[in-house]
Amino acid sequence: MKANPRDVKTGVYYIDGDVASGYGALAAGCKFIGGYPITPSTEAAEAFARIAPSAGAMFIQMEDELGSIASVLGASWAGVKSMTITSGPGYSLMMEAIGFGAMLETPFVLLNIQRGGPSTGVPTKTGQADIMQSRWGSHGDYEIIAISPDSPQEMFDYTIKAFNLAEKYRCPVMIMSDECVGHMTEKVVIPKAEEIEIEPRRFYKGPKDEYLPFKPDKDLVPRMVKAGDGYKLYITGLVHDERGYPITNQKSKIKNQKLPTRRLVDKIRLNKDKIIELKEEGTKDAEVVVVSYGISSRVAVRGIEMAREKGIKVGSLRLVTVWPFPDEKIAELSSAIKAFVVPEINYGQIVFEVERCSHGEANVILVPHGGAGVHNPDDISNAIEYAAKEKKRIEGVIEYKTRLEKLVFEEGYKLRE
Amino acid sequence: MIENKRSNPIITAVAKGIKKSGIKPLKISIPSDIPFEPEVVNHLGVDFFHTMRGRPIAFGTGLKLGNPKLKVVSFIGDLMTLGGNHFVHAGRRNMELLVICVNNFVYGKIGGRTHGFAPTFSPYSTFEEPFNVPHLANSCGAIYTARWTALHTDELANSIAEALGKQGFSVIEVLSPGPNYYTSIKEIESNLMNFYYENSVIKNHEDPRNVGITPEEKIVVGKFTDKERPTFIDSYNAQLGKVLGDKFKPYK
Numbered sequence: 001m002k003a004n005p006r007d008v009k010t011g012v013y014y015i016d017g018d019v020a021s022g023y024g025a026l027a028a029g030c031k032f033i034g035g036y037p038i039t040p041s042t043e044a045a046e047a048f049a050r051i052a053p054s055a056g057a058m059f060i061q062m063e064d065e066l067g068s069i070a071s072v073l074g075a076s077w078a079g080v081k082s083m084t085i086t087s088g089p090g091y092s093l094m095m096e097a098i099g100f101g102a103m104l105e106t107p108f109v110l111l112n113i114q115r116g117g118p119s120t121g122v123p124t125k126t127g128q129a130d131i132m133q134s135r136w137g138s139h140g141d142y143e144i145i146a147i148s149p150d151s152p153q154e155m156f157d158y159t160i161k162a163f164n165l166a167e168k169y170r171c172p173v174m175i176m177s178d179e180c181v182g183h184m185t186e187k188v189v190i191p192k193a194e195e196i197e198i199e200p201r202r203f204y205k206g207p208k209d210e211y212l213p214f215k216p217d218k219d220l221v222p223r224m225v226k227a228g229d230g231y232k233l234y235i236t237g238l239v240h241d242e243r244g245y246p247i248t249n250q251k252s253k254i255k256n257q258k259l260p261t262r263r264l265v266d267k268i269r270l271n272k273d274k275i276i277e278l279k280e281e282g283t284k285d286a287e288v289v290v291v292s293y294g295i296s297s298r299v300a301v302r303g304i305e306m307a308r309e310k311g312i313k314v315g316s317l318r319l320v321t322v323w324p325f326p327d328e329k330i331a332e333l334s335s336a337i338k339a340f341v342v343p344e345i346n347y348g349q350i351v352f353e354v355e356r357c358s359h360g361e362a363n364v365i366l367v368p369h370g371g372a373g374v375h376n377p378d379d380i381s382n383a384i385e386y387a388a389k390e391k392k393r394i395e396g397v398i399e400y401k402t403r404l405e406k407l408v409f410e411e412g413y414k415l416r417e
Numbered sequence: 418m419i420e421n422k423r424s425n426p427i428i429t430a431v432a433k434g435i436k437k438s439g440i441k442p443l444k445i446s447i448p449s450d451i452p453f454e455p456e457v458v459n460h461l462g463v464d465f466f467h468t469m470r471g472r473p474i475a476f477g478t479g480l481k482l483g484n485p486k487l488k489v490v491s492f493i494g495d496l497m498t499l500g501g502n503h504f505v506h507a508g509r510r511n512m513e514l515l516v517i518c519v520n521n522f523v524y525g526k527i528g529g530r531t532h533g534f535a536p537t538f539s540p541y542s543t544f545e546e547p548f549n550v551p552h553l554a555n556s557c558g559a560i561y562t563a564r565w566t567a568l569h570t571d572e573l574a575n576s577i578a579e580a581l582g583k584q585g586f587s588v589i590e591v592l593s594p595g596p597n598y599y600t601s602i603k604e605i606e607s608n609l610m611n612f613y614y615e616n617s618v619i620k621n622h623e624d625p626r627n628v629g630i631t632p633e634e635k636i637v638v639g640k641f642t643d644k645e646r647p648t649f650i651d652s653y654n655a656q657l658g659k660v661l662g663d664k665f666k667p668y669k
Contacts, residue, residue: 063506067475074479227464228487230443236467245455
């Protein structure tokens with residue numbers, strides 16, 4: 001389906017990532033945002049609130065993040081595409097509802113403009129330390145999809161993609177951006193409506209009496225209906241069968257039914273190949289591959305360039321979708337190369353996934369950063385150089401001491417002595 | 418006292434109220450924080466959402482704004498504890514919701530612990546002041562407040578029908594026994610219903626400030642307030658229409 005021309009503000013803009021995401025949401029057909037202001041994500045909500053009324057969409061500033069995400073889930077069941085926007089502490093408050101949304105198979109998008117953490121952290125500066133929280137934050141077993149854009153243009157494009165994935169797989173989709181991309185002002189080209197492909201909600205169209213809200217199609221995703229259409233919906237966060245009725249164990253009373261929570265993870269895991277998007281460059285004959293996502297991938301470009309100037313064969317693997325994780329791709333690369341270098345703005349999160357998938361066949365080097373800024377490309381290029389020179393196979397994750405880290409630690413230890 | 422002793426008086430009253438209001442059940446959505454029996458929902462013919470603890474009002478806000486044609490009736494037990502903030506703000510906005518707050522003085526399902534509006538019933542009794550729900554609702558901006566017990570099913574049904582016909586944030590508090598674990602059905606029939614009969618007094622249009630529940634005094638029930646105020650959607654349309662002029666089409 002093509003986007004509605006009323007929702008698309010076609011043109012060439014000079015805007016920041018947050019605003020681009022707000023425009024992207026409207027273009028994707030989002031009709032409801034419930035949000036609560038929090039730096040550095042507020043501009044996205046503000047941009048949407050400015051343009052939404054003329055497109056028949058609604059923005060409401062709720063009383064807190066608990067309320068905003070609950071309202072987004074409600075709106076989604078009322079039949080409209082919906083989204084919420086947050087950062088840092090607000091994201092932590094939303095955790096319960098994310099599991100609830102996954103359990104109810106509610107399509108919604110959550111834009112998290114990550115900031116420095118933990119706790120209040122550094123509200124005005126960047127960080128990438130929520131990436132594991134996005135996957136494991138709520139209790140119980142579930143799967144989500146997380147996308148990590150690295151420029152304002154991508155914020156627009158991937159917000160639309162996020163909505164499409166949410167509708168397709170009926171699951172929470174998170175845009176795990178960061179302050180740096182959110183507040184980066186660049187040229188953004190918004191194409192014409194007919195060039196934007198959007199996924200409409202997959203409504204059930206069969207006979208009313210036969211409808212089962214959680215009976216999956218072939219791709220393991222059930223069809224949805226909306227409240228008020230007379231389907232006598234019974235929707236609960238308890239473990240439920242295909243009718244939506246609570247059951248107390250994983251065995252359903254209905255015959256031949258898949259285990260309810262099993263399907264929640266399977267619908268993402270088995271459709272992984274269709275969901276995952278990677279950007280690969282120069283990995284064919286590389287000896288070192290830089291695995292990165294979000295703003296770190298943008299900085300890594302320069303680090304890779306510098307390493308190439310030194311004559312090192314280095315490739316780049318950018319995770320556009322961080323979750324589900326591309327296990328097979330990493331495993332395939334690891335047998336052909338010497339080492340992975342993983343720059344991320346935290347003290348090691350995705351690097352452990354890379355280590356897990358490399359099965360000990362390649363060294364895995366973390367280039368950490370404490371947040372409130374981005375890497376120095378020198379550090380990435382030095383880490384690449386070190387990775388290329390190291391002949392031994394070292395088990396576990398090797399933490400590369402950046403110049404800043406060395407300074408902080410060595411000076412710190414000296415002071416203590 | 419009650420025609421069918423085994424039926425749930427509140428659900429019966431809801432069914433009667435919906436019928437009386439003339440609203441099609443399929444247009445009614447019920448977000449709640451405690452699950453109903455699926456059969457009940459099937460008989461009522463409504464859409465039912467068992468949401469997270471304390472969040473039905475926020476969830477209902479989303480339902481209402483996602484599709485303003487829906488009538489949203491929120492059933493809540495954890496109204497003043499987990500969901501207190503949502504309650505206060507929904508009242509302030511005059512979000513078009515009917516909140517039915519079922520107050521059984523305890524967390525009945527988990528063995529009778531003390532609660533945000535419980536006057537008694539914890540192992541050593543409670544020493545905290547309970548909330549006066551109708552007064553709080555009224556001061557937050559609710560347009561309709563009432564309180565009934567599980568004994569007053571007809572009055573409750575009338576109140577529900579009346580509140581469903583109104584545009585805005587309406588609150589009905591229902592005092593009802595919490596049967597699971599806390600006490601047996603037999604005990605409810607013989608003692609608790611009798612307790613309501615002997616200890617409640619109907620005072621319609623009473624100032625909500627005077628209707629707090631205390632162990633010493635009789636429980637005041639009745640319809641307390643009924644007023645008019647523009648709803649959230651009305652105010653939204655008015656304000657945006659003023660600022661944006663012809664570019665804005667009213668949200669409905």
